[in-house]
Amino acid sequence: MxxxxxVTQIGNKxxxxxxxxxxxxxxxxxxxxAFMLIIPLLVILQDGLQEGPAEFWRQxxxxxxxxxxKLTLWTATVMTIxxxxxxxxxxxxxxxxxxxxxxxxxxxxDLPLAIPTxxxxxxxxxxxxxxxxxxxxLKEQFDFSVMFAPPGIILxxxxxxxxxxxxxxxxxxxxxxxxxxxxxxTLGAGGWTIFRRIILPPLTLPVITGxxxxxxxxxxxxxxxxxVAGNIPxxxxxxxxxxxxxxxxxxxxxxxAVSIVMVAIAFGLLMFADYLRxxxxxxxxxxx
Amino acid sequence: xxxxxxxxxxxxxxQSPLLAWVDRNKGKWAGWIxxxxxxxxxxxxxxxxITALAFGAFExxxxxxxxxxxxxxxxxxxxxxxxxxxxxxxxxxIFGTLVAWIxxxxxxxxxxxxxxLVDMPFAVSPVVAGYMLLLLFGRNGLLAPVIDAxxxxxxxxxxxxxxxxxxxxxxxxxxxxxxxxxAFxxxxxxxxxTLGANGWQIFxxxxxxxxxxxxxxxxxxxFARALGEFGAVLVIGGGVQGRTETATLxxxxxxxxxxxxxxxxAALALGLFSLLLVLGSDWLRRRxx
Numbered sequence: 001m002x003x004x005x006x007v008t009q010i011g012n013k014x015x016x017x018x019x020x021x022x023x024x025x026x027x028x029x030x031x032x033x034a035f036m037l038i039i040p041l042l043v044i045l046q047d048g049l050q051e052g053p054a055e056f057w058r059q060x061x062x063x064x065x066x067x068x069x070k071l072t073l074w075t076a077t078v079m080t081i082x083x084x085x086x087x088x089x090x091x092x093x094x095x096x097x098x099x100x101x102x103x104x105x106x107x108x109x110d111l112p113l114a115i116p117t118x119x120x121x122x123x124x125x126x127x128x129x130x131x132x133x134x135x136x137x138l139k140e141q142f143d144f145s146v147m148f149a150p151p152g153i154i155l156x157x158x159x160x161x162x163x164x165x166x167x168x169x170x171x172x173x174x175x176x177x178x179x180x181x182x183x184x185x186t187l188g189a190g191g192w193t194i195f196r197r198i199i200l201p202p203l204t205l206p207v208i209t210g211x212x213x214x215x216x217x218x219x220x221x222x223x224x225x226x227x228v229a230g231n232i233p234x235x236x237x238x239x240x241x242x243x244x245x246x247x248x249x250x251x252x253x254x255x256x257a258v259s260i261v262m263v264a265i266a267f268g269l270l271m272f273a274d275y276l277r278x279x280x281x282x283x284x285x286x287x288x
Numbered sequence: 289x290x291x292x293x294x295x296x297x298x299x300x301x302x303q304s305p306l307l308a309w310v311d312r313n314k315g316k317w318a319g320w321i322x323x324x325x326x327x328x329x330x331x332x333x334x335x336x337x338i339t340a341l342a343f344g345a346f347e348x349x350x351x352x353x354x355x356x357x358x359x360x361x362x363x364x365x366x367x368x369x370x371x372x373x374x375x376x377x378x379x380x381x382i383f384g385t386l387v388a389w390i391x392x393x394x395x396x397x398x399x400x401x402x403x404x405l406v407d408m409p410f411a412v413s414p415v416v417a418g419y420m421l422l423l424l425f426g427r428n429g430l431l432a433p434v435i436d437a438x439x440x441x442x443x444x445x446x447x448x449x450x451x452x453x454x455x456x457x458x459x460x461x462x463x464x465x466x467x468x469x470x471a472f473x474x475x476x477x478x479x480x481x482t483l484g485a486n487g488w489q490i491f492x493x494x495x496x497x498x499x500x501x502x503x504x505x506x507x508x509x510x511f512a513r514a515l516g517e518f519g520a521v522l523v524i525g526g527g528v529q530g531r532t533e534t535a536t537l538x539x540x541x542x543x544x545x546x547x548x549x550x551x552x553x554a555a556l557a558l559g560l561f562s563l564l565l566v567l568g569s570d571w572l573r574r575r576x577x
Contacts, residue, residue: 021487026394029386030402036454037405040420041412043430047423086329093326097319105327108334113509114566115338115559116516118536122543122555123337126344158333191318220413222519223536227543240413240519247419247523256423259416266411274404 044263048256059257064233068242069261075150075238076218079157084211087165088203094166095173109166112159120159121227124152128228148230153238156224161214168210169203176202205280209273216269219262341559345552356550357557361529365538369558372446372521372534373514376453380510381503384461391462392469409458417455418523421448425524444526449534452520457510464506465499472498501573508569512562 049056059065094106112120128135128146138144146152176199184194222240229236231245239262246255345353390396391403409417424431425442435442442448472495480490518536525532527541535558542551 022394025386026390026396029383029390032383033387033402033406036451037408037458038402040417040424040455041405041408043423044416044420086326089322090326090330093322097323099323101327105330108330110566111334111338111563114512114563116518116536116562118516118518118539119341119555119559119562120337122344122539122551123341125543126340126552127337155333159337162330162333216411220411220416222413222415223516226519227540240415243413243419244415244519244523247415247422255419259413259419262413262416263408266408270407270411271404274407 041263044256044259047252048260051253055253056257056260059254060261062254064237065239065242065254065258067234068237068239069258071150071153071237072219072239072262075153075157076215079154079161079218080211080215082154083158083161083165083214084207087162087210087214088169088207091166091169091173095170109163112162117156117160117221117223118227120156121224124156124159124224124228128152128155147228148232148236150229150236152228153225153236156228157214157218157221160221160224161217164213164217165207165210168206168213172203172206173199205276209276209280212269212273212276216266216273219265219269338559341552341556345549345556347552348549352549353553356547356553359550361533362535362538362550362554364530365533365554366535366557368446368449368533369515369535372450372453373511375450376457376514377507377511379454380457380461381507384458384506384510385465385499385503388462388465388469391466406462407459409456414452414456414517414519415523418452418520418525421452421455421520421524425451443524444528444532446525446532448524449521449532452524453514453517456517456520457513460509460513461503461506464502464509468499468502501576504569505573508566512566515558515562515565 048059060069090109094102094109125147126132128138130136130139130145130147135145135147138146144151146155180198181194184198189197220240221238222244225238226241226244229238229241231237231241233242237245239258243255243258243262246252246258387406391399422443423429425435425448426432427443429435429443440447442451476494476498477490480494485493516536517534518540521527521532521534522537522540525534525537527533527537529541533541535554539551539554539558542548542554
């Protein structure tokens with residue numbers, strides 16, 4: 001009998017003789033998740049739907065609620081488009097080019113993750129507030145206001161979600177085989193064709209995953225938005241700020257209904273991102 | 289370019305690495321455009337606001353900052369933030385490890401779904417997170433009878449704020465530890481078992497040391513997120529001045545009351561603390577590897 005089988009046998013025996021320990025770990029971990037995560041999520045479903053689907057629909061189609069949801073979705077969409085383009089570009093520049101200050105640039109990418117979102121809001125107020133230099137100048141010259149308006153929301157969201165696309169694309173770009181690009185170049189392909197036909201296809205999944213994560217994160221953002229955009233119904237009130245207002249004024253049905261919509265969007269997006277990640281993993285395995 | 293001309297000024301010498309670099313990259317104008325586009329974007333989007341905060345806080349001089357930060361409420365607010373974060377980090381260090389453990393080592397029905405749900409707090413609005421807890425523990429909440437019977441206050445008190453922060457920071461520890469656990473070679477544990485170690489000894493002496501760096505990074509991220517939590521603690525805690533006010537809630541109130549220097553300097557202090565925490569652990573990790 002060789003050592004390997006002995007080791008395996010004893011290992012198996014150990015896990016067989018200690019089931020209570022592993023069962024204990026499993027039940028503690030699962031009850032923790034149930035209590036901290038699943039029960040709260042279910043409570044909100046139960047609360048929002050208790051008056052029936054008609055009432056739920058009426059609550060989310062109230063003009064202020066509907067406008068808040070639409071504003072949230074379109075600002076998040078604009079942010080996601082800009083972030084996807086600039087994030088992919090940033091990852092590309094970081095992987096493919098050497099230039100002075102590259103390490104610093106790479107470090108700066110993660111800063112938004114370390115800064116509280118409320119502080120981000122304060123930063124933007126200092127820059128673009130109506131009494132501040134830049135804000136007043138923009139208002140006077142172009143009649144363009146960032147604060148208390150959608151541009152402020154988009155700017156805050158861009159700041160918060162900048163790392164997501166970059167950090168999702170960067171590792172894939174690093175692993176790309178440059179030989180294919182050289183082969184394409186010898187066959188006479190130009191820079192743009194190489195980028196479109198060789199580099200872009202394997203990047204599609206990570207780009208989409210990063211974009212989905214940015215969008216999902218943006219839907220629920222509150223801290224920076226409440227500071228930058230305030231709480232003006234029909235103008236700069238996003239869904240999260242609307243829910244906050246309804247909770248404050250004790251309108252339980254309205255708060256629960258809009259919360260359910262937000263939770264459902266978040267859930268759908270995360271599940272889709274998870275599915276894409278699994279697919280890219282399995283396709284990688286097939287290639288190997 | 290290899291021959292150095294004698295007429296070069298000291299300024300040119302200082303610039304020479306840059307000039308040499310420019311020389312090497314002549315003709316790569318497409319790359320140039322891309323690089324400057326990205327650098328400009330990052331500078332505008334991320335660096336300008338950060339600089340603005342520092343300038344905003346120091347606008348009226350350092351004396352004004354000290355005066356603003358010496359307001360009695362602010363010490364309590366930062367203290368509340370600090371201890372809520374410490375409790376949250378401790379709880380997640382223990383339970384987060386257990387959860388990561390069962391996701392990697394155990395197979396049970398519903399594992400994939402629950403694994404996906406762990407990411408929910410990342411996308412669920414903090415306001416909604418606080419509101420969920422209010423529905424559970426509030427005055428007419430589902431668990432109100434239990435809470436009343438036990439005689440503890442959860443909503444509009446620190447325990448509720450701890451729960452809210454726990455919800456919001458749930459994914460960090462688990463997501464840091466899962467890949468580390470997956471990469472860990474279980475044969476080491478089996479070898480320890482053949483040498484007669486018991487379950488606890490195996491975990492403590494073999495598995496735990498391998499998890500250490502993942503844990504440190506998970507703890508840092510959890511801590512940074514907990515320090516900056518705002519929406520959830522506002523809804524469940526109510527932001528009662530002098531009682532359930534945290535650092536972020538103080539900043540919010542100061543802005544509402546137009547005490548700008550107080551708000552800016554507290555925001556700068558909180559941002560710096562959080563930043564140093566993350567950069568510090570990053571640096572530690574890089575030095576170790």
